[in-house]
Amino acid sequence: xxxxxxxxxxxxxxxxxxxxxxxxxxxxxxxxxxxxxxxxxxxxxxxxxxxxxxxxxxxxxxxxxxxxxxxxxxxxxxxxxxxxxxxxxxxxxxxxxxxxxxxxxxxxxxxxxxxxxxxxxxxxxxxxxxxxxxxxxxxxxxxxxxxxxxxxxxxxxxxxxxxxxxxxxxxxxxxxxxxxxxxxxxxxxxxxxxxxxxxxxxxxxxxxxxxxxxxxxxxxxxxxxxxxxxxxxxxxxxxxxxxxxxxxxxxxxxxxxxxxxxxxxxxxxxxxxxxxx
Amino acid sequence: xxxxxxxxxxxxxxxxxxxxxxxxxxxxxxxxxxxxxxxxxxxxxxxxxxxxxxxxxxxxxxxxxxxxxxxxxxxxxxxxxxxxxxxxxxxxxxxxxxxxxxxxxxxxxxxxxxxxxxxxxxxxxxxxxxxxxxxxxxxxxxxxxxxxxxxxxxxxxxxxxxxxxxxxxxxxxxxxxxxxxxxxxxxxxxxxxxxxxxxxxxxxxxxxxxxxxxxxxxxxxxxxxxxxxxxxxxxxxxxxxxxxxxxxxxxxxxxxxxxxxxxxxxxxxxxxxxxxxxxxxxxxxxxxxxxxxxxxxxxxxxxxxxxxxxxxxxxx
Numbered sequence: 001x002x003x004x005x006x007x008x009x010x011x012x013x014x015x016x017x018x019x020x021x022x023x024x025x026x027x028x029x030x031x032x033x034x035x036x037x038x039x040x041x042x043x044x045x046x047x048x049x050x051x052x053x054x055x056x057x058x059x060x061x062x063x064x065x066x067x068x069x070x071x072x073x074x075x076x077x078x079x080x081x082x083x084x085x086x087x088x089x090x091x092x093x094x095x096x097x098x099x100x101x102x103x104x105x106x107x108x109x110x111x112x113x114x115x116x117x118x119x120x121x122x123x124x125x126x127x128x129x130x131x132x133x134x135x136x137x138x139x140x141x142x143x144x145x146x147x148x149x150x151x152x153x154x155x156x157x158x159x160x161x162x163x164x165x166x167x168x169x170x171x172x173x174x175x176x177x178x179x180x181x182x183x184x185x186x187x188x189x190x191x192x193x194x195x196x197x198x199x200x201x202x203x204x205x206x207x208x209x210x211x212x213x214x215x216x217x218x219x220x221x222x223x224x225x226x227x228x229x230x231x232x233x234x235x236x237x238x239x240x241x242x243x244x245x246x247x248x249x250x251x252x253x254x255x256x257x258x259x260x261x262x263x264x265x266x267x268x269x270x271x272x273x274x275x276x277x
Numbered sequence: 278x279x280x281x282x283x284x285x286x287x288x289x290x291x292x293x294x295x296x297x298x299x300x301x302x303x304x305x306x307x308x309x310x311x312x313x314x315x316x317x318x319x320x321x322x323x324x325x326x327x328x329x330x331x332x333x334x335x336x337x338x339x340x341x342x343x344x345x346x347x348x349x350x351x352x353x354x355x356x357x358x359x360x361x362x363x364x365x366x367x368x369x370x371x372x373x374x375x376x377x378x379x380x381x382x383x384x385x386x387x388x389x390x391x392x393x394x395x396x397x398x399x400x401x402x403x404x405x406x407x408x409x410x411x412x413x414x415x416x417x418x419x420x421x422x423x424x425x426x427x428x429x430x431x432x433x434x435x436x437x438x439x440x441x442x443x444x445x446x447x448x449x450x451x452x453x454x455x456x457x458x459x460x461x462x463x464x465x466x467x468x469x470x471x472x473x474x475x476x477x478x479x480x481x482x483x484x485x486x487x488x489x490x491x492x493x494x495x496x497x498x499x500x501x502x503x504x505x506x507x508x509x510x511x512x513x514x515x516x517x518x519x520x521x522x523x524x525x526x527x528x529x530x531x532x533x534x535x536x537x538x539x540x541x542x543x544x545x546x547x548x549x550x551x552x553x554x555x556x557x558x559x560x561x562x563x564x565x566x567x568x569x570x571x572x573x574x575x576x577x578x579x580x581x582x583x584x585x586x587x588x589x590x591x592x593x
Contacts, residue, residue, distance in 0.1 A: 021338075021355070021356070021357075021358035021359060024359040024392070026389075026390065026392050029386070029389035029390050029392065030390075032386065032389055033375070033378070033386045033389070033390075036378060036382055036386060037375070037377035037378060040377065040378065040379065040382075113373070113375075113376060114369075114371065114373035115373065115375060117369070117373050118369075118373040118374075118375070118387075119390055120339055121337060121339060121362060121365070121367040121369070122362055122363075122387065122390035122391050122438075123359040123360075123362050123363045123390060123391045123392060124359070124390045125358065125359060275339070
């Protein structure tokens, strides 16, 4: 019996690929699709994501700040209350954007619009899709961070050139949450389960030293909060915003690097389970 | 490109041997073997849950087999997923067009997923819109299209990478007769161009129209294999006589009809007599003094074969 065969380079290509059938080195096609979709329909959602932290900053920083006055910033200097919470709000918005993109957005495309199903019938592998979506989430995070940092500048809350580093640091935070979020979403089957995500996110937003220092808590609660990812993001950006670095800065960055690595491992493992069954 | 195959025997683009897929203890596909030569229109028929879609997924390199062997264009889909899929076009059961993109962009973006360059994709997309009779809808949103248009766009999209094999999972389900006929016409044209068609369907007329050869599967196994005509010859008679005596009497009268034709089948609403000559059988019925309310002589169809092989009870 004879068979129609294809060129040998096809078979070789498979052997040379690191992730086997999971990956075909075509992340950019997924990114291009995302940009095209944003252009034609999603830009309103994007705009609202930019304004959310700005509104918080005005209400809490300017409004509440009028009563609070100045507070002690990292490094010991006195800073306005708005300048104190602004980096924290940036960290929160990096988290929220990345989590939205990697959970609700992915959940919908996986289960309802069947977008991924269509993609996976092409040469793309699940890892191309996952990395493309994460890249898009980070690109959005980068735009938000840049915009928010500019608003901080306009409001006179920036006092050091170091503050520009808040932008890449916010992207790092977004990467940590996005890589984990996608892996977690792969376990979700219903909308009710998706609500658990909000159940974790809201307290993390309120209590991660976002609006007041960690020292208000008893010691054991401090430990608990310091184990959570958002606190590391808040403290990292707060240090950068005034240019006051300490050994803790390296720990914060390290925390996110580990989170990214574990998140990618989880996501890849889940994709293998979900799509190569 | 192709292997130095000697001329003579057909060139197979798909070969499955003892192909098996289990989900836990359940065998969705239970050791089926078949080969499809290049350029053939090959049908998979069977009731819901027979294993058709699972087989399609394994051929489409999106589901890994449990055991057996499967070769697509000489490649193993479990090892060479992306390469195998590069040669395939897939029309899934439910349209999964990208609703966030416009009609023409759907084609372009899908082509990008295969890593194809824009210089190839732009003219190709226009050509396919023409083929799918959607040229004037190029800039429309997907959700503004009718069911038939969406189906044609899905087929156009599946052709963007010039596949050698096209997988169609119930391509015309839910379409009105006009839309079905347009679609069939497009599929015929593809077949003329040498594209191998693999399709599943619930419509026996569709299978008779389109398929050169088909397999009937039930409970993960192949029940019969052959061309539509040969299956009718083998599993049914040339003609069928349909008699209605009223719902009350159909069952009781079945026994009195025994011996007419080759086989008598009693259904709740009618009695079927399978016979080489339907008119002669009808005469025999009246000779026996039976007066049906209505009678109809028709040619045997693939539907008769299908129901005989897979039974009449409802499968859920």
